[in-house]
Amino acid sequence: METSNRQPVAAIILTLDEEADLAAALDSLLGWAAEVFVVDSFSRDRTPEIARSYEARGVRFVQHAFEDYSSQWRWALDNLPISQPWVLKLDADERLTEDFKAEAAARLSEPGEAAAFTVRWRLVFMGRELRWGGWRDNGSIRLWRRGRVRLNGRAVNELLLCDGPVGGIEARIVHEDRKDLQRWLRRHIRYSTLEAREMRGGRLALGAEPRFFGRPEERRAFLRRVYSALPARPLLYFLYRYVLRLGFLDGEAGFSMAYLHANFLWWIELKHMEGRLGAHVPQARQEAEKCLPYFNHCPGVFQKAYEDSPDFIRRREVWTALIDEALRGLESPLCVDVGCGTGVFSLYAARKGARVIGLDPSEEMLKLCRAEAERLKVQGAEFRKGALPLAADALAAEADLVLCSSVLEYVEDPAACVGSLARLVKDGGRLIVSLPNRRSLYRALERAVFALTGRPAYYRHVRRLFAFEEAVSLFETAGLKLEATSWYGGGPAPWSWAAALLPQERGRNLFALVFSRPGARNPAGGNDRMKPSPEKTA
Numbered sequence: 001m002e003t004s005n006r007q008p009v010a011a012i013i014l015t016l017d018e019e020a021d022l023a024a025a026l027d028s029l030l031g032w033a034a035e036v037f038v039v040d041s042f043s044r045d046r047t048p049e050i051a052r053s054y055e056a057r058g059v060r061f062v063q064h065a066f067e068d069y070s071s072q073w074r075w076a077l078d079n080l081p082i083s084q085p086w087v088l089k090l091d092a093d094e095r096l097t098e099d100f101k102a103e104a105a106a107r108l109s110e111p112g113e114a115a116a117f118t119v120r121w122r123l124v125f126m127g128r129e130l131r132w133g134g135w136r137d138n139g140s141i142r143l144w145r146r147g148r149v150r151l152n153g154r155a156v157n158e159l160l161l162c163d164g165p166v167g168g169i170e171a172r173i174v175h176e177d178r179k180d181l182q183r184w185l186r187r188h189i190r191y192s193t194l195e196a197r198e199m200r201g202g203r204l205a206l207g208a209e210p211r212f213f214g215r216p217e218e219r220r221a222f223l224r225r226v227y228s229a230l231p232a233r234p235l236l237y238f239l240y241r242y243v244l245r246l247g248f249l250d251g252e253a254g255f256s257m258a259y260l261h262a263n264f265l266w267w268i269e270l271k272h273m274e275g276r277l278g279a280h281v282p283q284a285r286q287e288a289e290k291c292l293p294y295f296n297h298c299p300g301v302f303q304k305a306y307e308d309s310p311d312f313i314r315r316r317e318v319w320t321a322l323i324d325e326a327l328r329g330l331e332s333p334l335c336v337d338v339g340c341g342t343g344v345f346s347l348y349a350a351r352k353g354a355r356v357i358g359l360d361p362s363e364e365m366l367k368l369c370r371a372e373a374e375r376l377k378v379q380g381a382e383f384r385k386g387a388l389p390l391a392a393d394a395l396a397a398e399a400d401l402v403l404c405s406s407v408l409e410y411v412e413d414p415a416a417c418v419g420s421l422a423r424l425v426k427d428g429g430r431l432i433v434s435l436p437n438r439r440s441l442y443r444a445l446e447r448a449v450f451a452l453t454g455r456p457a458y459y460r461h462v463r464r465l466f467a468f469e470e471a472v473s474l475f476e477t478a479g480l481k482l483e484a485t486s487w488y489g490g491g492p493a494p495w496s497w498a499a500a501l502l503p504q505e506r507g508r509n510l511f512a513l514v515f516s517r518p519g520a521r522n523p524a525g526g527n528d529r530m531k532p533s534p535e536k537t538a
Contacts, residue, residue, distance in 0.1 A: 007105050009143070010035040010084040012076055016066065018092035019046040020178045026054050028095035032105075034084050039076045041066035042481050042518040065479035065518060068194065070151040070158040082146060089142045089160070093178065094121065099171035104143065107169060115164030116144035124176035126253040133247030133254055134240075140220075141166065142173075156194035159220075188264045190473040196271035197415055234269065238262035311489050311509075318488045318512055319345055319405065319432070325484075326401050326430045326514070327352050333400035336424055338388060339407030343369030343381075346403070350381040354401065359386030388417040390424075398426030404433040406510070409462050414474060422478035427519025431480060434512040438465035439505050442491040468511060480515035487511050 011033040013025055022038070029036050036059045038051040051061040064075055077087070086108060090096075100119075107117060119142035123135040130136075141149060141160040152159040177184065210222040230236055241247045241258035248254055323345065327333060333354050337346040340358030342365060350356040350373075358381065360366055369383040388411050402424045411417045425431050437443060443465060449455065472482055489509035490499035499507035 005032065005101075005105070006034045007032055007086070007101075007108055008084045009033045009086045009088050009108070010037065010080075010082040010146075011088040011090055012037045012039065012073075012080065013090050013092050014039050014041070014069075014072055014076070015043060015047050015051070015092050016041040017043045017045045017047060017183075019043075019050055020183075021093040021176075022047055022050050024095050024178075025090060025092050026051075026059060028097075029090070030054075030057055030059075032096065032101050033088060035082065036060070037062070037076070037080050037082075039064055039072065039080070041072070044481065063518070066477070067479055068154075068477065069156050070153050073158060074151055085146055087144055087146050090173070091175070094173050094175050096173055097122075097171060100169065100173050103169055103171040107167065111145075111167075113165045114167040115148040116141045116160070116162040116166045118166060118168045119143060120169075120172050121175040122172045123257075124174060125257050128250065128253040130247075130250050130254060130257060132245060132249040133242065133258060134245040135257070136172075139168075143169070154198055156191050156198070184260070186469055188260075189267065189469050190477065192264060192267035192271055193415075193470065193473050194477065195268045199268065199272045234262045234266040237265055311491070314488050315405075315434075315510070316344060318486050319403075319434070320348055322432050322484070322486065322512060322514055323349055323352065323401070323403070326432065327354060330354075330400055335401040335403065336399040337403040337405075338386070338390070338421060338424075339404055340369060340383065341365055341405065343372055343383065345405060346381055346383070347373060347376060347378050349401070349403070350378045351376075354380070356381040358383040359390075361385060361387035389413065389420040398429060399424050400426060400429045402429070402431040404431070406434050406436070408433070409436050409464060409466070412463060414464070415477075418474045418478050422475065422480055422517070425480065425515075425517045427517055429517050430483070431475070431515045431517075432512060433471075433475070433515070434510050435466040435471050436462075437487075437489075437505070437509055437511055438467050438470075440509045441502065441506050442499065442509055446491075468505065471511075471513060475513065475515050479517065481518055482513060483516050484514040485511060 009032075011029045013022070013036075015022060015038055026036065026038075036054075038054075038059060038061045040048055040051065040061065040063045042063055042065065048061065048063070051059065055061060060080075062080070064072065064079075066072055073089075104117070107114070118139045120136065120139035123130045123138075141162055144160065144162060145164075148164055149160045149162050152161055210225045211218040212222045213219070214222070227233060227237075238258050238261075241261065242255060247258045250257075327335075327349065331353075335346070335349040335354040335356045337343075337349070337356060337358045340346045340360045343358055346356045346358040346369065358366075358369055360369070360383070363385065366383045366385060369381075372378075373381050373383075388407060402421055404421055408414050408417060421431060421433070446456065447459070468485075476482065487504040487508035487510070490497075490507060491509060501507070
């Protein structure tokens with residue numbers, strides 16, 4: 001570590017795909033902070049390479065699977081070998097200024113009774129520093145004595161709460177995200193999913209007492225409470241930032257920032273409503289009957305579809321190719337098929353040498369699976385009753401491969417179900433999931449027809465459809481990493497002919513996603529903690 005004017009500070013940066021910003025943040029810390037740690041959530045870009053290039057200069061790089069922001073910070077504070085008395089929280093798209101370093105050094109040399117310091121920033125957007133709109137007022141605890149703060153437990157926009165006096169540093173750090181707009185949108189789509197989940201759990205400002213004249217986190221809690229009671233909240237937020245706080249004086253950049261953040265708040269509202277009401281399908285029909293009796297009456301229909309329907313045949317081709325790739329090089333791997341249905345993929349994996357456990361809530365589906373296994377003389381496949389989210393005692397082991405085909409659209413709480421699926425996947429293991437594409441034009445037509453006629457019947461049981469980014473965010477939030485995507489399903493002719501001319505996101509009804517849990521794969525397989533029971537199908 002460079003030694004010029006080092007301060008007794010351990011700086012920590014959390015990263016996920018931050019190749020555009022990380023180097024500038026690290027450069028601003030070297031020579032000032034005595035310790036610098038980068039905690040990466042298994043980035044898919046050059047972030048690990050960039051962080052490791054600084055190791056010779058004292059930066060320490062570790063990786064840890066991401067669950068949510070509070071959990072990641074809690075892990076970092078509990079597990080990093082921090083030896084300094086002070087800790088600095090810095091984002092990868094932020095950097096320290098010389099003024100901040102000088103003032104912070106002076107405050108740390110004579111901190112008095114202060115247990116922490118709030119830090120504000122200069123926000124740079126589209127190459128322009130935003131001086132209006134109220135963005136410069138944002139501040140939070142970023143520098144604290146080790147052991148004197150706690151996390152408020154929120155999954156996103158987490159707050160640090162201090163148990164002692166809190167001072168302030170007037171000099172600001174620079175917040176400048178150099179990634180392109182697409183990356184900004186993808187990140188905030190992920191944030192909106194987490195925020196909506198917090199809203200459904202009633203955690204608007206967990207841990208901070210709402211007080212207008214209190215500390216920054218208390219003032220923020222107060223404003224959140226007021227905001228939650230207002231009508232037309234995203235519109236009022238835009239008017240507050242752009243008009244009342246004079247954001248228009250920052251020109252195009254000021255308008256864009258206010259507009260984008262208002263849209264972000266609207267996405268949170270929509271996802272909150274979606275979670276409460278089960279968006280994308282008419283509610284009266286949705287609640288007309290439970291889905292289990294429907295599936296108990298149609299196993300034969302699904303089985304025949306895999307033999308006769310071009311769409312189902314294509315689905316089988318896509319899935320068997322993905323299963324082949326996932327099982328390649330593994331000896332006696334364990335495969336868990338959650339929502340196995342007719343067992344077509346369970347039996348295929350078993351014939352490829354996997355030990356298979358198929359789970360489904362429908363007894364009729366399970367009977368069909370067992371009969372097919374006996375007819376085809378498939379060894380090593382067991383079929384049990386089970387439904388998402390899986391009970392804790394069903395998660396006693398981790399699988400080499402988890403399958404989940406067209407299940408999540410029928411569940412009430414996708415996030416909880418995704419979490420239970422992710423917990424089944426061992427280090428280096430894979431999960432393959434297929435979901436209905438909300439942006440497909442055929443899906444839009446299908447929903448309109450259902451609203452008028454009540455057909456197709458299965459739509460009575462569908463709780464939601466999924467956009468690609470939304471689905472990826474759910475699984476990445478659960479600690480998995482996207483490996484591959486396959487788009488398929490065009491609907492019946494002649495629609496399927498037209499679908500072939502459209503972009504995949506508009507023309508294809510389904511997408512299959514392949515995720516992995518970071519870690520080394522075990523070619524020998526042999527996970528014995530979730531063996532089939534003695535009643536397994538021979």
